Amino acid sequence: MTAFNDLMAYQRQTSALGQIAGRLGWDQETVMPRGAAPQRAEEMAAIEAVLHARRSDPRVAEWLESAYATSEADKAQLREIRREYDRAVKVPSDLATAIARVTSEAQGKWAQARANEDVAAFLPVLEEVVALKREEGAALAQGGDIYDAMVEDYEPYTTGAQIAEIFDQMRPRLVTLRAAVLDRPEPAALTGRFDELIQMRLSQKLAVAFGYDLNNGRVDKAVHPFSSGSGLDVRITTRTSETDPFNCFYSTIHEVGHAAYEQGIDPDYLLTPLGRGVSMGVHESQSRIYENQLGRSRAFTGWLFDQMKEAFGDFGIADADAFYGTVNRVHSGYIRTEADEVQYNLHIMLRFDLERALMAGDLQVSDLEAAWNDRFAADFGYAVDKPSNGCLQDVHWSVGLFGYFPTYSLGNVYAGCLNQALRKAVPDLDSQLAAGDSSGATGWLRENVQQFGGLHAPRENIQRASGVEPGPEALLTYLENKFGALYGL
């Protein structure tokens, strides 16, 4: 057992250092003085260098050679350590350095190009990013599919072809649903102004209602909401807008989903490879089911309506039924991050197909804008009006995040499967949610998904919990039923 124990002690330290790097990221987005940025860049580079050196340390290979494990969990630990080590040593360090340099430059150029509506100014550096990422993908894939190797970073044990199969089933039904819904009259939108301090206070209440443990976390404001950390210190951020309290509330609930996953993992896995969410897709399944299937349900919005009336007084929505319509209002738009449940996945599929083609060499960067605009018009029924509403809207590609986008929709698909099983397992879920009590739902999710951390592969995790092979049917049925009823289709 010596090799196994030594390896695990080493991994614990590496995980602890990884947590520190994450904490620095939190600090940067919440409390860091503005002028500290250049120093922080050096601090981040220093800890990342330490982490990279540890992950590719030859001792890990030696330990892996002689370590053996008997329990299921210990075997899974070795599996994950091996996967991370193999990944770390496959990419030459000058390639990694080049990617870090070019993506850092690309982010600045992307922000400027977006501000100036100038796609041409971004394409040369994006070309470099794509070339370097393809090189990295080839190093990782070692003869296999480049895009699969990239997906592996975010959604291990899952291929581009598996994702494409799911997405191809979803697309026609979502295009149809979207068109049908937008053909009907829109529910009332929220109007008026909502005090931001009261939003933050109600946010905390919502977080606690969804099982977020403030003894091991905290809620702060940031420009972009996020969840950060694992184990005993999992912090979330949200944002406020005076005219759009839903942005604050549903960002909070979404991030609580991520945080609840990290807080819910078996404490035995603390600071080990199993002690974090197993994939971005399963992570997103938690944030999405909290936000949408639970948080935007008729039952829960009834409770939220009363909370908002208590906090803000009459805010111009007649009753809980009308409020449910307002919360779930489907509205034409261009921007992924502002999209509703009906349209969100169409945004993702567009990006998935384009980035997969870019990585395969089937789409040239110079043709990206035209491809984006054609696809958008086909799925949404109207033309992109400007690049910041089109192919320049997301930061991801400038950062080199290829293979990441599909995990958002995989999360929705997984959430659909989990919701179906949850409804069967907790038959009086709606009466609980109507009282602002999500403990039945969150308890089931902790028991069936969250506690396992990295123990099972993502799809296996969802299959064990939901009892079905993960596929889009449950999500599509849920969406068609919910929005069919809401819009009288």
Add this chain to the structure above:
Amino acid sequence: MTAFNDLMAYQRQTSALGQIAGRLGWDQETVMPRGAAPQRAEEMAAIEAVLHARRSDPRVAEWLESAYATSEADKAQLREIRREYDRAVKVPSDLATAIARVTSEAQGKWAQARANEDVAAFLPVLEEVVALKREEGAALAQGGDIYDAMVEDYEPYTTGAQIAEIFDQMRPRLVTLRAAVLDRPEPAALTGRFDELIQMRLSQKLAVAFGYDLNNGRVDKAVHPFSSGSGLDVRITTRTSETDPFNCFYSTIHEVGHAAYEQGIDPDYLLTPLGRGVSMGVHESQSRIYENQLGRSRAFTGWLFDQMKEAFGDFGIADADAFYGTVNRVHSGYIRTEADEVQYNLHIMLRFDLERALMAGDLQVSDLEAAWNDRFAADFGYAVDKPSNGCLQDVHWSVGLFGYFPTYSLGNVYAGCLNQALRKAVPDLDSQLAAGDSSGATGWLRENVQQFGGLHAPRENIQRASGVEPGPEALLTYLENKFGALYGL
């Protein structure tokens, strides 16, 4: 130049990692969720292990062997790197581990013993701490004086004998001054309640008035005020008490002194061994001169009086002269951290003599309480009433901090020398301070002390700035004049 450049690049990374460890400490005292403590302990241990390994890395010795420098600054960099490396490799790692383990245990036992007024419960573990620290001191001293080797960690290039010489001159005059002052009627104390939010707001204003740059720092609340970080990210904390706003204001000004030092260092030294305060004593000279010679001056308290009236309305002090007396009120007490300018150094000298004797083997731990109480009665004129007011009041010895206490009084001595020179260099200082403008003072301190960081040895730094060999005369004269006038001696 390759060896020098490689070494400096390595040092920059080490400094950046050191900043991260410091940031974790800040986080722990200000924003960390309570339940995160056990995980944070592992995170701190992990980054400390990385830092220790880097500081004692054999490559540092190799680089030092072939590196050469021509400029004064680069030579000083090599001098400091060599000093840190020599220190890191002299202490066997199992001794360092044993000290970490025992002092961690000792802190808990100390807190409990203090709560229970039970000296006997603390002495056995203190005995272990003393034995291990003496062992460490012997490893560091390599035949030299053990206590000198410990002082070196906090006040490099300074010996116990040099400190004793200074303190021996101070003690009789301070004992006399103390007795004379306490023989006179006390000025009015502050009464009433002071809103804590308003205290924090005025605190920020005071911080800025003393030149603290909020673009590279921030002010938060913590149980114990402290300053944290170097370079572009130097944060301070303060505390509030509804009945004692001076605690908040003067803690803030004190910490701003520490922070201004770190913020004032030549930016060329960022993330290098010279890019931080050169010693605890010089650090304390900055915090003390800001807090006392400037912040508690008649001129500045006149401005503060108006600020407080504006913020809190009439608070029962008749005028600025009376307010000056209230701020500088000398009052009998047992506790070092609550002591005024007249009595503070007496507390330190007591600790210095006792800990030096402990390290020399001239005082046994079993005799510590009696020695403390005898000395206290001799210098303060009355008996210690309970251990929490006596030898159990400070955490330092349980943490293994021997050689640290004298730097507080060295700071006062240095502040006395600097104040004398500053008054000559900026003749209209008082009229500036009376208008809440400390820029003349802080500009002079930045120019003559702060900018140099670790370039000069502590005593040299003070001598260059003040034009005199650092000694207690300036401080004693300042105290005798100030309190002589205030108390009509």
